[in-house]
Each structure stands twice: as structure tokens, then as C-alpha cells.
Amino acid sequence: MAKATKKQALGRGLSALLKDPDNDIKTAKDKNADKVVGNIVELELEAIEVNPFQPRTSFNEDALQELATSIKELGVIQPITVRKTDFNKYQLVSGERRYRASKLVGLKTVPAYIRIANDQESLEMALVENIQRQDLDPIEIALSYQRLIDEIDLTQEQMSDRIGKNRSTIANYLRLLKLDPIIQTGMRDGFLSMGHGRALINVEDTEIQLKIYEKIISDALSVRDTEQLVRSYQKNGKDFSSKKSASPSVPxxxxxxxxxxxxxxxxxxxxxxxxxxxxxxxxxxxxxxxxxxxxxxxxxxx
Known part of the structure; x- marks a missing residue:
């Protein structure tokens, strides 16, 4: 308990330092920067803005409310990460769910790690941090990979080193972006798995892609059923027909x-x-x- 109290007091002390105009920290070389950068600081939520580079675009409201309840009871256990943009102004790099949940329960401050980063570095940190999450859908991950290629100018090999994923894994995600937008939306909404998407990629005809997609939904086809349907199309062309799934259609x-x-x-x-x-x-x-x-x-x- 004594250690926790001391740590919290230290955070408040650093927070006061950041509000001192005579000690405004703009770079990692500035005076007192070593006391702030990389340390946990209690920051006012009002001083933090949402990261415009955030690759995540949707947040489950029920899960967010549950996190808010946990924060109300236990506090913010894992600090968010921010970058300093101006005097007493910060931008989220990671931890938007914790930030939103903290606002929901009316917290005034939140523990945060402070980074000094430019826009490109901030984008890369946000993308890489989010890719490591387990609750992103396959299209969100694929879009994050594509942004790292387009905006950070990383090759697939460089990306593999940065995020610790095999190059083949990255390539498989990126291929999902070739699917029709309707199918991509279906994956984002949870109607299709990545396995379904990978099977559909092998169908170049968009019209057929969508027909198979509709059949996956209506007949609740498994990934294996979908792969068989795709093979049937590749063998028989547009007049393909498939055996009904071994399991009956879901009402x-x-x-x-x-x-x-x-x-x-x-x-x-x-x-x-x-x-x-x-x-x-x-x-x-x-x-x-x-x-x-x-x-x-x-x-x-x-």
C-alpha cells in the first residue's frame, strides 16, 4: 500500500511539473524530460485528445460499459499512452477504450505514459499497438497493415520484424482487402471468419463472390463447406452447384x-x-x- 501511495504521489508531482510554463517539455533533450518521458503521470482527461490515427473505428458499448464498471471499482490498472503535442496538451497513442471508460465514470485524471513523437511515429505506434490486440476483426488488422505500408512506407519484411508476425500471415490479411466491400463489412460485423474470407479470395468474379457470401449466411456454411463450394465453382464455372451442407440450414x-x-x-x-x-x-x-x-x-x- 505504501509503495502504491508513493507512486501515485510521484505521478501527481510530475503532473504539476508539466503545468509549469517555465519547464515546458517539447523534446526528449529538454530539461526534466527524463523525469517525465517513460514515467507514469496523472494527466487530466481534459488535456487529452483522441488520436486521429486510431485504426480502430468501432467500440462495443456493452464491453465499454463493463470496463467502466471495473474502472469505477478498481481504477485504471494499465496506464494509457499519450504523446505530448503542446503545453499541457496530449494525444492518445493507445488505450482509447480505457480513456472512454474513464470519462464514462466521471474520472478527472488518468494514469498515462508520456511519449515524445511526431505524427509518423505516433501513427506507427498506434497501428502496431492495436495490431497486437486480440479483439480486432480481420479487416481492421488488414487495414492497419495497409496503412503501415502506405503511410509509414514499410515493406512486408520490415513489418514482419516490427510486429513479430510471419510475412505470410501479413500477406494473408492484406489479401482480404481484395474482397468485395460488402463481404468485408460482413467480416467486420462477425458474420464471416477469416477462414471464410480466405476461401472467397480465390474467386475473382465479384458476382460469384457475393453469391457464395449470401449462401454462407443463409445456410450457415462452415469454412470447409465454403472451400468446397469455391472448388466447385473453379471446376464448373458460373453453373457451379454444391451439395447442401451436411448440417441442415439454421431457421x-x-x-x-x-x-x-x-x-x-x-x-x-x-x-x-x-x-x-x-x-x-x-x-x-x-x-x-x-x-x-x-x-x-x-x-x-x-
Whole structure:
């Protein structure tokens, strides 16, 4: 407890230093920069602006509210990262969910790591940090890779070194951007997995791509079913026909409800139905913490 109190007091002391016009820190070489850069500082939320380079464009409201509840009880455990833009002005590099949740519960300050970075460095840090997240959809990741290529001028090999991913993995994500925008939207909304998308990439005809996409949705095709359908098209051309999936089609009423489940749990919920009409819901989780979050939602706990 004594260590935590001392650390928090130190953060407030550094915060006061940053508000002193005579000690305005603009570069890493300025006086007192070593006391601030790389340290945890309590910053006022009013002094922080959202990062315009943020590759993430959507935030699940239920998950955000749950994070806000956690912050209200325990505080912000993991500091956000910001870059200094002007006197007592900062811009988010990473941690926008924590920033938004902190505002939701009415916090005035938030713990933050301060960086000195230009626009290009800030963009690269934001993109790389977000790529490492487990809850980004495949299209968000692909768009982040593309921005690193277009705006930071990185090659796929350089990107592989920066983010610790195989070049082939990066290439597979980038290929998803060749899909029709409607299909990309379906992936972002959780109706298709990356496996479905990778199978559809092999179909160059956009019209056929969309027909297969519609069949995936209507018949709840698995990735393997989709791959078989694509192979059938490649063999038979536009007159391709496919065997019906071994599992029967999911009733439309159930299909329409699955999206509500996905929105509630903040994860892509899958449904399987057998010939007798019995079925099961499959709710994925990315970590033990995520599993506990789902468990609370199922129990109806606050």
C-alpha cells in the first residue's frame, strides 16, 4: 500500500511539473524530460485528445460499459499512452477504450505514459499497438497493415520484424482487402471468419463472390463447406452447384436472433442445428479474463 501511495504521489508531482510554463517539455533533450518521458503521470482527461490515427473505428458499448464498471471499482490498472503535442496538451497513442471508460465514470485524471513523437511515429505506434490486440476483426488488422505500408512506407519484411508476425500471415490479411466491400463489412460485423474470407479470395468474379457470401449466411456454411463450394465453382464455372451442407440450414428466426447474442456478448456467436432440430450456441473467448466477462453476462451480474 505504501509503495502504491508513493507512486501515485510521484505521478501527481510530475503532473504539476508539466503545468509549469517555465519547464515546458517539447523534446526528449529538454530539461526534466527524463523525469517525465517513460514515467507514469496523472494527466487530466481534459488535456487529452483522441488520436486521429486510431485504426480502430468501432467500440462495443456493452464491453465499454463493463470496463467502466471495473474502472469505477478498481481504477485504471494499465496506464494509457499519450504523446505530448503542446503545453499541457496530449494525444492518445493507445488505450482509447480505457480513456472512454474513464470519462464514462466521471474520472478527472488518468494514469498515462508520456511519449515524445511526431505524427509518423505516433501513427506507427498506434497501428502496431492495436495490431497486437486480440479483439480486432480481420479487416481492421488488414487495414492497419495497409496503412503501415502506405503511410509509414514499410515493406512486408520490415513489418514482419516490427510486429513479430510471419510475412505470410501479413500477406494473408492484406489479401482480404481484395474482397468485395460488402463481404468485408460482413467480416467486420462477425458474420464471416477469416477462414471464410480466405476461401472467397480465390474467386475473382465479384458476382460469384457475393453469391457464395449470401449462401454462407443463409445456410450457415462452415469454412470447409465454403472451400468446397469455391472448388466447385473453379471446376464448373458460373453453373457451379454444391451439395447442401451436411448440417441442415439454421431457421431464419434463429439466424436473426444470433446477431443479438453476438452484440450482447461482444463476440461472434455461432449456432449449430442438427437434423432433429436440436442445436447449440458456440460463444468464443480470447482469454481467461474474457471468459469471466462472458460468465458474468450469462449470470446477469452487474
Amino acid at each position: 431464419k428466426e434463429i439466424q436473426s436472433s444470433v446477431k443479438n447474442f453476438s452484440e450482447y456478448f461482444g463476440a461472434k456467436v455461432d449456432v449449430k442445428v442438427n437434423k432433429k432440430g436440436n442445436g447449440k450456441l458456440i460463444i468464443p473467448f480470447s482469454s481467461e479474463e474474457d471468459f469471466k466477462r462472458l460468465q458474468k453476462l450469462i449470470k446477469g451480474e452487474d
